Amino acid sequence: YLRMRAILLLALMAIGNIGFSQTTISGNVVDQNNEPIPGANIVIVGKTIGTVTDFDGNFILATSEVPPFRLEISSIGYSNVTQDITSANQTVSIVLNESQTFLDEVVISASRTPERIFESPVTVERMGLETIKSTTAADFYGGLENLKGVDVNTNSLTFKSVNTRGFASFANTRFMQLVDGMDNSTPALNFPIGNLVGMVETDVLSVELLPGASSALYGANAFNGILFMRSKSPFDYEGISVSIKRGVTSQEAAGTNAYTDFGIRAAHKFSEKFAAKVNFGYLKGTDWAATSEVDKFDPTRTRADLDYDGINVYGDEVSADIKDVAVTLEGLGILPSGANALVPSQQVSRTGYNERDLTNYNAESIKADWGLFYRPIEGNSLELSYVGKVGTGNTIYQGTNRYNIRGFFQEQHKLEVRNDNFFLRGYVVADKAGDSYDMVFTGININRAWKDDNTWFGEYTGTYVQATLAGATDEQAHAAARAQAESGRFLPGTPEFQAAFNKKRK
Secondary structure (H helix, E strand, O other), rough: HHHHOOOOOHHHHHHHHHHHHEEEEEEEEEEOOOOOOOEEEEEEOOOOOEEEOOOOOOOEEEEEEOOEEEEEEOOEEEOEEEEEEOOOOOOOEEOOOEEOOOHHEEOOOOOOOOEEEHHHHOOOOOEEEHHHOOOOOOOOOOOHHOOOOOOEEEEOOOOOEEEEEEOOOOOOOOOEEEEEEEEEEEOHHHHHEOOOOOOOHHHEEEHHHHHHHHEEEEHHHHEEEEEEEEEEOOOOOOOOEEEEEEEEEEEEEEEEEEEEEEEEEEEEEEOOOOEEEEEEEEEEEOOOOOOOOOOOOOOOOOOOOOOOOOOEEEEOEEEEEHHHHHHHHHHOOOOOHHHHHOOOOOOEEOOOHHEEEEEEEOEEEEEEEEEEEEEEOOOOOOEEEEEEEEEEEEEEOOHHHHHHEEEEEEEEEEEEEEOOOOEEEEEEEEOOOOOOOEHEEEHHHHHHHHHHHHHHHHHHHHHHHHHHHHHOHHHHHHHHHHHHHOOOOOOOOOHHHHHHHHHOOO
């Protein structure tokens, strides 16, 4: 009886050993020079089961997993590879290729030919895929400010201007921005408008920046630097990629508002000769509200001052010396002779409108692009391609004045033939301003819609003279004069104001 129990126990142990060690994979891992790679990791994909190679690059992996399954082989300094396992006692031989390190990155912007970054004759700042993924900025374009020698001026939520080496301005007209070789500058404005209608983040392969005059190879327009953005090839990067960013923007002037940034990329290699891709991006949020009423020239002034000109108040830029107006009215016979003696030499400005009455601060960007790529000769780098891009959006642009870029539209189309030794490229860029307008002149023109400047200053000066003759003090006379001149003013929110706004901004 005891002997039978011992035999049964041994049999069960043997069965258990067979059940838990039914698959044994052996093999070796070498580099492209057939040298063994010690310490390489061999892991079953999707599992925590694995082993490492010995000093000679050999390994044995025993597992209860039943084929088929896949192994992933990795080692520092080499590109990962996968190996299909189809039988229980399979022997495999794995070759790992060396991967490029940061110092071995290839750039093309320095001399228009591929070269290693440390061999470049000029300074090149670069953002690769990993840097783009790890940036703490809201998008990859905002992450450019982390590069050495770069200053990003934020005009608005969707419009950023890149400046390098001290060439700082809101609109850098001597800075060039190329997207896959196409100049992304807006023809109507003659400078890049950031990434408003640029690349979708899921399609960005790399960003290279040549600061300062190092970019002279690209012409006079690149005197202050050049930004070179490259997209992913559908031959090398297939599949569907989606990016969704949700958050809020919070500011004292406009409160807390939702922020959404969505991007999707779809690419497919139909054969070794033909591939295609399409991208779509959508961003929506609330722009930063500009509500400063501080006087541009004297911070101690308030809206009660006669010659007030607020930073974000538009229409009060128009002013006149009422002494000169009185002399003119005398010459026309409207005021009696000598009346100008009652009028002091005082600059007086018209009453302006707040910026928030002239815009809604909606920020939006919609963009899409597509590409068809054909390689007619197998084993040859010759490639023919067509790429199209369209984009529209709303944003605020800060230049000499404040501009509301509303319904802006831009499109680009490119045909290119290239291989490792040459390229022939032709492209067109077209844009439409949409309903964009200058908010400063819109405020000025709304004022002129209900009363022209000559009438306004004429009424002001005439009333001042009458009030002074009636015994009013200087302060009282100015108050009466402005009240009379302001009669008939279009107030924000009224149908009259809206009708004038719709007419004057076009």
